Amino acid sequence: xxxxxxxxxxxxxTKEQKQQLIQGATQLVVDVLNKNPETTHVVITEIPTDNWxxxxxxxxxxxxx
Amino acid sequence: xxxxxxxxxxxxxTKEQKQQLIQGATQLVVDVLNKNPETTHVVITEIPTDNWxxxxxxxxxxxxx
Amino acid sequence: xxxxxxxxxxxxxTKEQKQQLIQGATQLVVDVLNKNPETTHVVITEIPTDNWxxxxxxxxxxxxx
Amino acid sequence: xxxxxxxxxxxxxTKEQKQQLIQGATQLVVDVLNKNPETTHVVITEIPTDNWxxxxxxxxxxxxx
Amino acid sequence: xxxxxxxxxxxxxTKEQKQQLIQGATQLVVDVLNKNPETTHVVITEIPTDNWxxxxxxxxxxxxx
Amino acid sequence: xxxxxxxxxxxxxTKEQKQQLIQGATQLVVDVLNKNPETTHVVITEIPTDNWxxxxxxxxxxxxx
Numbered sequence: 001x002x003x004x005x006x007x008x009x010x011x012x013x014t015k016e017q018k019q020q021l022i023q024g025a026t027q028l029v030v031d032v033l034n035k036n037p038e039t040t041h042v043v044i045t046e047i048p049t050d051n052w053x054x055x056x057x058x059x060x061x062x063x064x065x
Numbered sequence: 066x067x068x069x070x071x072x073x074x075x076x077x078x079t080k081e082q083k084q085q086l087i088q089g090a091t092q093l094v095v096d097v098l099n100k101n102p103e104t105t106h107v108v109i110t111e112i113p114t115d116n117w118x119x120x121x122x123x124x125x126x127x128x129x130x
Numbered sequence: 131x132x133x134x135x136x137x138x139x140x141x142x143x144t145k146e147q148k149q150q151l152i153q154g155a156t157q158l159v160v161d162v163l164n165k166n167p168e169t170t171h172v173v174i175t176e177i178p179t180d181n182w183x184x185x186x187x188x189x190x191x192x193x194x195x
Numbered sequence: 196x197x198x199x200x201x202x203x204x205x206x207x208x209t210k211e212q213k214q215q216l217i218q219g220a221t222q223l224v225v226d227v228l229n230k231n232p233e234t235t236h237v238v239i240t241e242i243p244t245d246n247w248x249x250x251x252x253x254x255x256x257x258x259x260x
Numbered sequence: 261x262x263x264x265x266x267x268x269x270x271x272x273x274t275k276e277q278k279q280q281l282i283q284g285a286t287q288l289v290v291d292v293l294n295k296n297p298e299t300t301h302v303v304i305t306e307i308p309t310d311n312w313x314x315x316x317x318x319x320x321x322x323x324x325x
Numbered sequence: 326x327x328x329x330x331x332x333x334x335x336x337x338x339t340k341e342q343k344q345q346l347i348q349g350a351t352q353l354v355v356d357v358l359n360k361n362p363e364t365t366h367v368v369i370t371e372i373p374t375d376n377w378x379x380x381x382x383x384x385x386x387x388x389x390x
Contacts, residue, residue: 001312001319003133003171004285005265007238008293015115015123017292022118024288025264032280033268037120039314041133041171043072044116050210051239052261053217054299055232058210059261066182066189068328068366069155070135073163080245080253085162087248090134093154097147098138102250104184106328106366108202109246117131119169124131137368145310145318152313167315173267174311180340181369183347185362188340196377196384198263198301199350200330203358215357220329223349227342228333234379236263236301247326249364254326275375275383282378297380303332304376 002029002040009059010046018044067094067105074124075111083109132159132170139189140176148174197224197235204254205241213239262289262300269319270306278304327354327365334384335371343369 004025022042029035049059069090087107094100114124134155152172159165179189199220217237224230244254264285282302289295309319329350347367354360374384 001171001269001314003173003267005267006289007263007265008289008295009261013293015125018115019118019123019126020292021288022123023121024292025285026118026121028281028284028288029266029268032277032284033273035268039171040119040121041131041169042118043112043133045110045112045240046116047238047240050213051241053214053221053237054235054261056218056221056235058214058217060210061214066139066184066366068137068368070137071159072133072135073159073165074131078163080255082162083245084248084253084256086158087253088251089158089162090155091248091251093151093158094136094138097150097154098143100138104366105249105251106326106364107248108242108328110240110242111246119131145320148310149313149318149321152318153316156313156316170314170316172313173307175305175307175370176311177368177370180343181371183344183351183367184365186348186351186365188344188347190340191344196301196334196379198303198332200332201354202328202330203354203360204326208358212357216353219353219357220350223346223353224331224333227345227349228338230333234301236261236299238263249326275385278375279378279383279386282383283381286378286381300379300381302378303372305370305372306376 002035004042006042006044008044008046009052010048013046067100069094069107071107071109073109073111074117075113078111132165134159134172136172136174138174138176139182140178143176197230199237201237201239203239203241204247205243208241262295264289264302266302266304268304268306269312270308273306327360329367331367331369333369333371334377335373338371
């Protein structure tokens with residue numbers, strides 16, 4: 001019964017990339033833990049770069065350097 | 066002090082349905098655990114169907130079948 | 131495809147109460163949003179009272195008053 | 196390796212306020228736990244007031260009183 | 261800057277399996293989104309089977325069938 | 326109505342440090358966003374170092390270097 005939450009910055013992830021993330025994450029728990037894909041959920045959330053910080057700074061600013 | 070996070074696909078949940086989810090989830094922890102509704106928070110997040118996968122596939126695609 | 135996360139303080143929730151939370155939360159999204167219970171997941175996490183704060187204070191301390 | 200998730204109602208948080216939250220939360224774990232800011236991530240999510248409930252009511256309605 | 265949260269039932273996941281999940285999830289966002297592994301965090305949480313429900317029932321009970 | 330989730334590795338965080346995190350995080354949203362501390366919740370979760378990965382490796386292993 002895995003639930004996988006992938007949180008990334010909102011920087012133009014395409015529908016195809018999302019499908020690849022969903023497929024890859026599902027396959028990962030099938031391969032490693034022998035989980036049932038029927039009950040494996042993957043959720044992707046895209047976070048604006050103003051709302052994500054590393055080293056105390058917004059990614060928006062880090063991207064400018 | 067419950068915090069309840071309800072994550073659903075973004076498929077036209079109305080304001081009234083959100084109110085019903087909030088009221089129902091709050092009542093649930095009041096009834097089952099005798100919690101204080103004053104400190105019970107409910108948060109609903111709506112996820113685009115491209116961003117939610119089950120069985121390794123996007124809900125957008127599963128909905129077409 | 132709902133995923134419901136119920137976070138409560140770790141203060142002796144019984145197995146029966148957990149079952150009631152799972153059943154009630156599942157029924158809620160079935161009733162309000164017409165969701166399929168087969169793909170409805172409910173996860174309960176129990177947080178030590180030292181690790182939960184309201185009003186800037188640990189629940190452990192608030193409980194003593 | 197802290198990961199800090201700040202969830203607030205979506206009521207006009209400015210870019211500058213977000214920067215202050217990121218800086219302050221990062222400094223907090225540096226000061227209290229001696230963590231490395233390089234691996235400290237802060238994520239802010241803004242929740243519509245229809246989607247947040249306290250005391251069984253939507254914040255949208257609570258704000259009107 | 262991905263943050264990946266893998267939530268599974270607590271049923272004997274070994275240290276090696278955890279390492280495989282961490283490595284695989286990190287590689288996934290490197291391959292699909294060209295992310296930097298240095299800032300990719302993966303967190304695994306293991307949930308007791310009494311605390312996870314599907315179809316309105318505890319996994320503990322579903323496992324008995 | 327903020328909800329702040331602080332996720333750290335489980336490496337001996339004391340009760341006093343937890344209180345400082347709760348107080349500091351609450352004060353942060355009071356100072357920056359003028360939030361009401363009465364409805365500000367802070368939750369700390371401690372993650373075993375085997376369950377947290379950065380750069381594709383378990384923190385347990387990274388700590389040995």
